[in-house]
């Protein structure tokens with residue numbers, strides 16, 4: 473079994489820009505997500521066996537998604553959660569339809585996923601305590617060219633993520 477999720481996986485430049493914002497967070501904002509782990513989850517699939525994993529990949533290859541851009545302009549923390557995130561304040565149509573398409577892939581392949589509203593975000597830090605004054609930063613645009621299937625492994629030191637397949641948007 474592999475623990476899998478679909479994600480937008482930032483290019484190096486975008487990853488560095490996001491991490492520069494993480495580094496501006498005050499210390500009480502918790503433990504920073506390492507730069508190479510930064511991502512936006514699209515659909516979390518959970519534990520998937522090899523046969524279903526192949527089916528998911530084949531079905532995903534039938535998706536046609538336009539390229540789109542995310543204006544990363546908001547830092548926040550959900551009430552009661554200990555996670556600080558960076559997010560776009562508006563969801564482009566291309567992202568919404570990609571998430572819908574990937575949810576359909578999951579259900580067509582018999583993968584049961586959590587039925588909760590999609591909230592696009594990049595987790596910057598975990599184990600954050602209390603409200604914090606968040607840093608003022610210059611919003612920037614992430615030009616999304618594709619999406620990825622990612623394997624998550626939980627290690628004592630935290631999660632390790634490995635991209636196992638990429639798909640392009642806009643082709």
Ligand code: 2AM
Nearest residue numbers: 477511512513516555586594595624631
């Ligand atoms: P998070 O960053 O808000 O914790 C890998 O775990 C990725 O999948 C993370 O980005 C995580 O979001 C997201 N995710 C969504 N639903 C999840 C779940 N039920 N269990 C673990 N991770 C989940």
